[in-house]
Amino acid sequence: MTRFTVIYEQEAEEQLASLWLSHFDRDEVAEASRSIDVRLRDDPRRNGTPIGNKRDELGCQAGPLIAIYTISDGDMLVQVWKIMLVAN
Numbered sequence: 001m002t003r004f005t006v007i008y009e010q011e012a013e014e015q016l017a018s019l020w021l022s023h024f025d026r027d028e029v030a031e032a033s034r035s036i037d038v039r040l041r042d043d044p045r046r047n048g049t050p051i052g053n054k055r056d057e058l059g060c061q062a063g064p065l066i067a068i069y070t071i072s073d074g075d076m077l078v079q080v081w082k083i084m085l086v087a088n
Contacts, residue, residue: 004071006040008080012067015083019065023085032063033083040078044071061086 008016020029039047039060048058051068060067068082 001042002076003041004044004076004078006037006078006080008083012080012083016065019083019085023064028063029065032065035062036060036065036067036080040067040069040080044069044078057081 016029016033020026020033023029039062044058044060048060048069048071051057051059056070058069058071060069064085066084066086067080068084069078069080071078
């Protein structure tokens with residue numbers, strides 16, 4: 001199985017850290033983050049949903065988090081641009 005490399009842009013890293021610090025269940029946020037990493041590493045197209053009209057921008061949800069990302073197939077690279085809490 002070919003795996004993708006998942007990288008987080010600085011803004012996404014800062015968003016994740018802020019969400020972890022402010023969330024009432026830090027373990028839930030940490031587990032959701034790990035789950036997103038695995039899903040994006042293993043199959044980012046199947047584990048993502050297109051966002052709006054942008055075919056190349058996808059979202060992957062796990063637990064209370066959603067990651068917004070793009071895929072570079074030629075480089076086998078997933079770039080996470082944004083991390084947000086899912087609205088309830």
